[in-house]
Amino acid sequence: MKADKMWTNAYVLPMTGENGGLFEGGAVAVKGNKIIKVGKTADVKNEVAAEEEIDASGMLLMPGLIDAHIHSGLAIVRGVAQDMDHWMQKGLWPWMKHMTVEDRKAGSVMNIMEGIRAGTTTFNDYDSHMGELLKSYAKTGVRVMASEMINELPDDIGDLPVEEVYPFDSVIGEKKLQAAVDLYHDWHQAEEGRIRVMFGPQGADMMSLELLKQVQKEAERFDTKIHMHVCQGDREVYQMEKRTGMRPIKFLEKHGLLNNRLLAVHLTEADHEETIQAAESGAGMINCSGSIGIIDGIVPPVELFTSAGGTAALGSDQAPGNNGNNMFNEMKFAAILNKVKAKDPKVFPALKVLRMATTDAAAVLGMESDIGSLEEGKKADMIVLDTRKQTLSPVLLHPLENVTANLVYAARGEEVQDVIVDGRFIMKNRKLLFIDEEEAMAEAQNRAEKLAEKITFSKEG
Amino acid sequence: MKADKMWTNAYVLPMTGENGGLFEGGAVAVKGNKIIKVGKTADVKNEVAAEEEIDASGMLLMPGLIDAHIHSGLAIVRGVAQDMDHWMQKGLWPWMKHMTVEDRKAGSVMNIMEGIRAGTTTFNDYDSHMGELLKSYAKTGVRVMASEMINELPDDIGDLPVEEVYPFDSVIGEKKLQAAVDLYHDWHQAEEGRIRVMFGPQGADMMSLELLKQVQKEAERFDTKIHMHVCQGDREVYQMEKRTGMRPIKFLEKHGLLNNRLLAVHLTEADHEETIQAAESGAGMINCSGSIGIIDGIVPPVELFTSAGGTAALGSDQAPGNNGNNMFNEMKFAAILNKVKAKDPKVFPALKVLRMATTDAAAVLGMESDIGSLEEGKKADMIVLDTRKQTLSPVLLHPLENVTANLVYAARGEEVQDVIVDGRFIMKNRKLLFIDEEEAMAEAQNRAEKLAEKITFSKEG
Numbered sequence: 001m002k003a004d005k006m007w008t009n010a011y012v013l014p015m016t017g018e019n020g021g022l023f024e025g026g027a028v029a030v031k032g033n034k035i036i037k038v039g040k041t042a043d044v045k046n047e048v049a050a051e052e053e054i055d056a057s058g059m060l061l062m063p064g065l066i067d068a069h070i071h072s073g074l075a076i077v078r079g080v081a082q083d084m085d086h087w088m089q090k091g092l093w094p095w096m097k098h099m100t101v102e103d104r105k106a107g108s109v110m111n112i113m114e115g116i117r118a119g120t121t122t123f124n125d126y127d128s129h130m131g132e133l134l135k136s137y138a139k140t141g142v143r144v145m146a147s148e149m150i151n152e153l154p155d156d157i158g159d160l161p162v163e164e165v166y167p168f169d170s171v172i173g174e175k176k177l178q179a180a181v182d183l184y185h186d187w188h189q190a191e192e193g194r195i196r197v198m199f200g201p202q203g204a205d206m207m208s209l210e211l212l213k214q215v216q217k218e219a220e221r222f223d224t225k226i227h228m229h230v231c232q233g234d235r236e237v238y239q240m241e242k243r244t245g246m247r248p249i250k251f252l253e254k255h256g257l258l259n260n261r262l263l264a265v266h267l268t269e270a271d272h273e274e275t276i277q278a279a280e281s282g283a284g285m286i287n288c289s290g291s292i293g294i295i296d297g298i299v300p301p302v303e304l305f306t307s308a309g310g311t312a313a314l315g316s317d318q319a320p321g322n323n324g325n326n327m328f329n330e331m332k333f334a335a336i337l338n339k340v341k342a343k344d345p346k347v348f349p350a351l352k353v354l355r356m357a358t359t360d361a362a363a364v365l366g367m368e369s370d371i372g373s374l375e376e377g378k379k380a381d382m383i384v385l386d387t388r389k390q391t392l393s394p395v396l397l398h399p400l401e402n403v404t405a406n407l408v409y410a411a412r413g414e415e416v417q418d419v420i421v422d423g424r425f426i427m428k429n430r431k432l433l434f435i436d437e438e439e440a441m442a443e444a445q446n447r448a449e450k451l452a453e454k455i456t457f458s459k460e461g
Numbered sequence: 462m463k464a465d466k467m468w469t470n471a472y473v474l475p476m477t478g479e480n481g482g483l484f485e486g487g488a489v490a491v492k493g494n495k496i497i498k499v500g501k502t503a504d505v506k507n508e509v510a511a512e513e514e515i516d517a518s519g520m521l522l523m524p525g526l527i528d529a530h531i532h533s534g535l536a537i538v539r540g541v542a543q544d545m546d547h548w549m550q551k552g553l554w555p556w557m558k559h560m561t562v563e564d565r566k567a568g569s570v571m572n573i574m575e576g577i578r579a580g581t582t583t584f585n586d587y588d589s590h591m592g593e594l595l596k597s598y599a600k601t602g603v604r605v606m607a608s609e610m611i612n613e614l615p616d617d618i619g620d621l622p623v624e625e626v627y628p629f630d631s632v633i634g635e636k637k638l639q640a641a642v643d644l645y646h647d648w649h650q651a652e653e654g655r656i657r658v659m660f661g662p663q664g665a666d667m668m669s670l671e672l673l674k675q676v677q678k679e680a681e682r683f684d685t686k687i688h689m690h691v692c693q694g695d696r697e698v699y700q701m702e703k704r705t706g707m708r709p710i711k712f713l714e715k716h717g718l719l720n721n722r723l724l725a726v727h728l729t730e731a732d733h734e735e736t737i738q739a740a741e742s743g744a745g746m747i748n749c750s751g752s753i754g755i756i757d758g759i760v761p762p763v764e765l766f767t768s769a770g771g772t773a774a775l776g777s778d779q780a781p782g783n784n785g786n787n788m789f790n791e792m793k794f795a796a797i798l799n800k801v802k803a804k805d806p807k808v809f810p811a812l813k814v815l816r817m818a819t820t821d822a823a824a825v826l827g828m829e830s831d832i833g834s835l836e837e838g839k840k841a842d843m844i845v846l847d848t849r850k851q852t853l854s855p856v857l858l859h860p861l862e863n864v865t866a867n868l869v870y871a872a873r874g875e876e877v878q879d880v881i882v883d884g885r886f887i888m889k890n891r892k893l894l895f896i897d898e899e900e901a902m903a904e905a906q907n908r909a910e911k912l913a914e915k916i917t918f919s920k921e922g
Contacts, residue, residue: 078855078871079863083810114851290797294870297800297808323871324852332790333797336751339758340798347758349544388902390575391785394539394909399916402540409755410539410784414875441849448855455860 001036003029004423006050008041011387011395013062013403014374015358020351022401028061030380033192033422038374058388060395060403063373064121064143064381064421065327066361069227069265069286069315071149073099073127075114076107076448078319086162087295088235092320093158098454101129106444108133111325112140113437115316117430118326118413119383121421124263124286124315124365126200126227128176130183138191141426141434143381145365146187147200147227148180150215152207162235165242166206173211177218184222194422196367198224198263203232204248205239209255216257225366226257230264230278233296237269249274258283263364265315268292268300275301279310284364287356289333290324291317299341302334303348313361314353327357328413335408350408380423385415462497464490465884467511469502472848472856474523474864475835476819481812483862489522491841494653494883499835519849521856521864524834525582525604525842525882526788527822530688530726530747530776532610534560534588536575537568537909539780547623548756549696551918553781554619559915562590567905569594572786573601574898576777578891579787579874580844582882585724585747585776585826587661587688589637591644599652602887602895604842606826607648608661608688609641611676613668623696626703627667634672638679645683655883657828659685659724664693665709666700670716677718686827687718691725691739694757698730710735719744724825726776729753729761736762740771745825748817750794751785752778760802763795764809774822775814788818789874796869811869841884846876 012026027044029037037044074092076099081091104127115123122143127133130148137144152173153166160166180199188197199219201212219226231237231248240248249270252258260282267275267285278285287302302312314334316325331353338348362372370379387395387403391410396402419427426433473487488505490498498505535553537560542552565588576584583604588594591609598605613634614627621627641660649658660680662673680687692698692709701709710731713719721743728736728746739746748763763773775795777786792814799809823833831840848856848864852871857863880888887894 075851076855078852079867080857080861082863082866082870083807085807087806110851110854117851293797293801295806297804297806299801319871323867324873326852326873329793329873336754336794337797337801340754340760340801343758345548345756345758346544346546388899388906390536390571390578390902391539391787393571393902394537394906396541396909396913398913399918400541402538402543405540405543406784409543410780412785412787412790412873412875414873438849441851441854445849445855448857452857452859457860 001048003031003036003048003050005030005052005054006044006048007054007056007061007384008045010056011060011403012038012374013060014038015063015354016373016375020354020404022397022403024397026061028374028382030423033379035374035376035378035380037376056384058386059417060385060387060392061374061382062385063358063371064383064419065119065357066122066313066365066372067115067120067316067325067327068124068313068361068364069288069317070111070123070125070325071127071318072108072111072123072125073104073129073133074107075111075319075325076103076444076451078323081320082294087321089158089160089162094455094457095451097155097158098451101132103447103451104129105132105136106447109136109435109440110444111319112136112142113432113435113440114325116140116142116419116427116432117416118328119416119419120327121381121383121419122371124227131186134187134195137195139434140432141421141424143194143371143421145196145198145367146183147198148176148183149200149202150176150180150207150211151202152211166239168208170208173207177211177214181218192422198227200227203229203236204251205236212257213255219261225263226261227263227265229266231269231274232266233268247274249277253277266292266300267305268296268298270301272304275304276308279305279308285310285312286315286364287312287334288315288317289337290330291322293333293337295321299337303338303342311360311363312356313364314356326413328411331357331408350404353408354404380420382420383416384418386417389415391415462509464492464497464509464511466491466513466515467505467509468515468517468522468845469506471517472521472864473499473835474521475499476524476815477834477836481815481865483858483864485858487522489835489843491884494840496835496837496839496841498837517845519847520878521846521848521853522835522843523846524819524832525844525880526580526818527583527774527826527833528576528581528777528786528788529585529774529822529825530749530778531572531584531586531786532588532779533569533572533584533586534565534590534594535568536572536780536786537564537905537912539784542781543755548782550619550621550623555916555918556912558616558619559912562593564908564912565590566593566597567908570597570896570901571905572780573597573603574893574896574901575786577601577603577880577888577893578877579789580877580880581788582842582844582880583832585688592647595648595656598656600895601893602882602885604655604832604882606657606659606828607644608659609637609644610661610663611637611641611668611672612663613672627700629669631669634668638672638675642679653883659688661688664690664697665712666697673718674716680722686724687722688724689726691728692730692735693727694729708735710738714738727753727761728766729757729759731762733765736765737769740766740769746771746773747776747825748773748795749776749778750798751791752783754794754798756782760798764799764803772821772824773817774825775817787874789872792818792869811865814869815865841881843881844877845879847878850876852876
């Protein structure tokens with residue numbers, strides 16, 4: 001067999017089998033955008049001749065991480081809505097009201113760079129003006145599943161008193177649905193398939209049932225999943241009960257939306273029964289520990305969801321609130337917050353958490369045949385970590401292996417030396433190859449300052 | 462006035478006043494090992510002539526962080542004791558039994574490097590063979606408060622069944638006390654005062670009352686604080702009740718140890734009354750959110766302790782269990798875990814957490830006249846962070862400032878560009894100046910592999 005590139009002599013954590021499959025002296029061979037061989041270096045070299053051999057001694061090869069829920073545009077206001085009640089209405093919306101498409105683009109680029117630098121190779125982005133944001137995704141070379149966020153909320157929604165039911169504007173709703181359909185036509189399977197599109201209603205509380213059913217129809221027509229906030233906070237439950245007399249899970253079930261097409265994001269306020277019902281429906285769960293911990297002070301019921309047989313992924317959510325969009329941050333928080341919630345250090349062991357950022361995340365997104373593990377036939381989305389950094393040292397394989405634990409509990413993201421997507425380097429020696437980082441950061445700072453000049457807070461905010 | 466160095470045009474977060482005192486266009490002037498002026502660049506330049514001016518545009522200057530509780534030697538076994546019950550007895554002790562002084566030294570150097578790279582300038586280290594570890598501290602140029610950990614436990618304590626009362630060996634106790642006294646004589650105020658020594662009994666459960674009283678006498682004789690684990694887990698409470706019939710706080714109070722000389726580490730199992738009693742006694746608390754969350758699944762009562770008027774600091778504890786020794790990790794965990802415990806996102810706001818890693822930590826350690834803030838007359842322990850990293854971007858000062866929030870909730874540690882202790886660079890452009898990092902990491906890997914060869918686990922472990 002012929003390969004384009006072959007990494008050799010590395011620790012390899014393919015995320016396969018019962019224990020993740022860690023071994024030393026390993027090699028990964030890549031041809032085009034695919035992995036063609038993974039194994040011991042000598043064995044791989046016996047079977048494969050590579051144009052380029054990369055000696056990866058001291059390095060760890062593992063699948064690129066998957067950030068299963070991010071609103072990348074919001075990074076433009078990182079840190080502006082913290083340590084407060086009514087985070088969304090009083091913290092975020094006063095800024096969103098004035099946010100331009102260009103502001104969101106500048107924020108999104110920051111998040112993409114931040115993610116790549118911390119080993120994220122696939123982003124499940126859920127934002128407005130997604131077509132504009134996808135231009136940056138395309139340029140940087142990462143993999144993305146994109147949803148245009150659909151709601152029927154007027155732009156001045158931030159001025160609404162917290163306890164009032166959201167008003168809906170069907171003209172806005174139709175426009176956003178159309179934008180989502182256009183996004184699908186314009187971008188699905190673009191960039192050699194690195195960009196894919198699904199449908200993303202913002203939440204059952206933020207749109208009429210009529211619009212939600214229309215979204216569902218489109219998702220069925222194009223056979224995509226539906227990326228949606230579900231029970232995303234007391235605010236959602238409050239709105240749903242006031243408007244429909246039902247809590248969100250019951251409402252979704254009643255209207256045929258609670259099934260394996262659904263990516264249920266957060267489930268913050270789902271109670272015991274509802275969580276089990278969601279898990280048994282076949283819906284995937286996306287858990288954002290850092291975000292929900294900071295903005296709501298809550299640990300979502302992901303342990304219960306997975307115990308009930310559901311599959312869950314991790315997401316970094318939005319910068320104002322979390323505030324890092326770094327899957328190493330998410331992994332550690334998912335583990336520790338669930339240990340604390342269960343008062344049990346055995347809950348959420350490292351390997352389970354790693355799966356939720358790789359194989360399980362791929363399954364939740366419906367991408368398991370392409371990404372999530374280093375296996376022959378899968379896309380060559382891989383990260384190369386330097387184990388000689390303090391956080392990954394020492395490396396021990398006997399009498400037990402400490403690599404998975406140190407990846408989850410110690411690594412910060414800066415251990416990621418190289419990032420490969422579709423067999424192509426997009427970061428090498430911590431330098432991003434397809435973007436001028438300095439220029440993009442200056443643009444974001446500049447735009448954020450201009451945006452900040454427009455902001456006024458109401459008295460009670 | 463004459464200065465040696467002056468940083469100019471920076472964001473400065475001096476950690477003074479009610480809100481931390483953040484301002485832009487700031488300067489810090491340093492002469493010898495002291496800060497002589499902090500203010501707006503033009504004002505400082507009017508008063509001070511510096512030999513060297515460092516243009517710090519785009520940078521943030523703030524006090525070096527204080528890690529108020531670390532067992533640095535244990536980094537040699539990072540990641541070996543995770544996701545388990547009886548973490549100490551079944552996870553850690555099988556390794557400690559075989560750990561040599563050289564192993565600990567190699568681990569300690571890793572922790573020191575890790576800390577510096579994440580902006581830690583002062584380490585409150587609490588370990589065995591501290592005299593040997595201090596040689597590395599001296600070499601790297603950081604500030605350290607050191608305690609030789611005193612107990613009366615035999616080396617094979619790891620073989621003891623979990624439910625049995627620890628046996629004490631008074632010969633070992635005497636030897637360790639003597640080592641602590643020797644440490645004081647040999648090292649206190651060494652390295653131009655950067656090294657200081659206090660006394661550190663490992664816990665009331667791990668020594669006889671007689672030895673504990675002897676330690677207390679030495680601490681009083683030399684007028685140092687006493688660095689001690691208190692209620693550090695159900696294991697300690699169990700041992701104390703079985704041996705003395707008293708819970709730890711009551712025991713310490715009865716024997717005159719619960720007062721402002723005490724640094725009470727963890728308080729994991731302190732109940733409501735005990736926590737308030739400890740706070741009101743004047744003892745300082747050291748809170749290790751990452752460590753206790755991971756090894757016990759518990760959030761210690763630091764919110765209650767500080768609400769009751771106590772002063773608390775943050776510590777990273779040991780690598781096997783936490784596993785990072787990075788104060789940015791600790792700050793975010795302290796905030797989010799306490800928000801979740803209180804089910805309130807307003808609890809533990811960013812500024813409070815920053816104080817616990819700077820000014821409050823200095824007060825807890827009794828070093829508040831020297832470190833913790835950027836103020837005239839204090840030691841020039843300062844870190845320089847690049848705000849153009851994604852995690853600190855954008856920087857906004859109006860209509861609200863997002864810098865403290867992003868430091869606590871987003872920063873990873875790698876934003877720290879330069880580290881200055883006693884007015885001297887010890888890291889510059891992320892390069893450690895006084896240690897060969899590559900050599901030290903290779904040594905640690907080598908030692909860890911040799912140590913691992915000696916380890917056997919009992920059947921039930």
